[in-house]
Amino acid sequence: MNIRRIWLDRDLTRKQQWSDFLINADLIPDDQLDYTIGIYDQEKLIGTGSTFRNILKCIAIDSSYQNENLLSQIVQALREELQEIGYQHYFLYTKPKTSKLFHSLGFTEIAATNELVFMEQGFPNFEDYLVDLKKHRRETKQNAAIVMNANPFTNGHLYLVTEAAKRSETVYLFVLSEERSLFDAKTRFELVQEGVRHLANVVVLPTREYMVSSATFPSYFLKDQAKASIAEVQAVLDATLFKEKIACVLSISTRFVGEEPFSAVTEIYNQAMKKTFGSELKLVVLPRKKIDGEAISATKVRALMEQENYAAIKSLVPPKTFEEIIKQKNK
Known part of the structure; x- marks a missing residue:
């Protein structure tokens, strides 16, 4: 052998x-x-x-x-x-x-x-990650979570966070740590922090490898190329990990997501969460914020970057995100 x-x-x-x-x-x-x-x-x-x-x-x-x-x-x-x-x-x-x-x-x-x-x-392992999360725990009861890639952080993301913040005592906003995006993890995290700075009840946290990562949900990063059956199995695992191991540490009772008209894989994820959470965690799906009848999306912003249509981007993103996009243009 x-x-x-x-x-x-x-x-x-x-x-x-x-x-x-x-x-x-x-x-x-x-x-x-x-x-x-x-x-x-x-x-x-x-x-x-x-x-x-x-x-x-x-x-x-x-x-x-x-x-x-x-x-x-x-x-x-x-x-x-x-x-x-x-x-x-x-x-x-x-x-x-x-x-x-x-x-x-x-x-x-x-x-x-x-x-x-x-x-x-x-x-460092999962137990170390939970210890880090506990350091940011607030003693509130009506707590919600949002998980986003924010590639980049748009006014659509901001709308989702703002609506969740209105309905919750604390919103734990998790930004993907995975390095498989146009904007690196550090930049995305900082843009989100800056974008929600005015919302006192929002806590921004990293996901490490334990939410929507190459480890828990690799199909998420393949989008249209992913096989639906495989994506569903991975989505259920990711949702189970969140429900059973993460939500309880921060007393999270609700998770907010945006409607998904664009990505089949993200829609599979939303459906998997709904099924997996059952009655233990509430899933709230909010309509996407629109401008001129079109939903704002990070995908749209990246397409406009490819076209170098910066005038169109300006109305879709917060000021700090726009500054970062111009900075990337000038690199």
């Missing part, structure tokens, strides 16, 4: 073999992968695992080789690859029936649904 790298983008024969192997293991071959290895018995693929950023995924072992300790070999090889590129904290998706195996290899469960278990290893 030997471990080899599988170059999915170069070797179509091996890719087909890998894909068939995963399907036989009741797993979906994933397109979002950086690195893939296989364990071979001569030319027969008997085990595989992959990484995407600091996430271990698509791990499977041939059932007739289950007692060969192949799982620990695959996980160790993937961890070594991640450590080589600088990661000390990793995430893992697995099925509920195999979570105990990964627990024995040092992974801790963060959240679970009927279809997925989301686990991690390394530091």
Whole structure:
């Protein structure tokens, strides 16, 4: 037996073999992968695992080789690859029936649904994140949450936050920490902070990897390319994690979202939240703010940036966001 790298983008024969192997293991071959290895018995693929950023995924072992300790070999090889590129904290998706195996290899469960278990290893971890959140907790009762990417922060976002602030004692406004946007996480966070500074009952917080991230909800960042079935499974996991582990720490009883006329994946997410939250958390869907009959969106702002139509952008975003857009133009 030997471990080899599988170059999915170069070797179509091996890719087909890998894909068939995963399907036989009741797993979906994933397109979002950086690195893939296989364990071979001569030319027969008997085990595989992959990484995407600091996430271990698509791990499977041939059932007739289950007692060969192949799982620990695959996980160790993937961890070594991640450590080589600088990661000390990793995430893992697995099925509920195999979570105990990964627990024995040092992974801790963060959240679970009927279809997925989301686990991690390394530091800083989820418990550290919850400790940080508690530092910002306010002693209020009618508390709400909003989660946004704000790429960039628009007057539509501001409208959503303002409406939530009118209806709540405290609004915890989470800004995605994921670096997969035109505007980097630090800039987006600062623009949101500046944009809501006048709203005294709004607390701006980072999501780290625990809300709408490459770890919890990778399909969110694929938008129109994402498969609806996969997006739904991930959306339910993300919503479950929020409901069971995060909302309770900040006594959040309501989550506000905007209507989603543009993105099918975001609409899947809204529906998954509604279903997952049930009667325990209230989901409030607000109509989008419109100008001249057209809903304001960050997508529209980015399209106008491409067209260098800065006059049209000015009415869609707060002053600080507009300053940042002009700054980016002049880089």
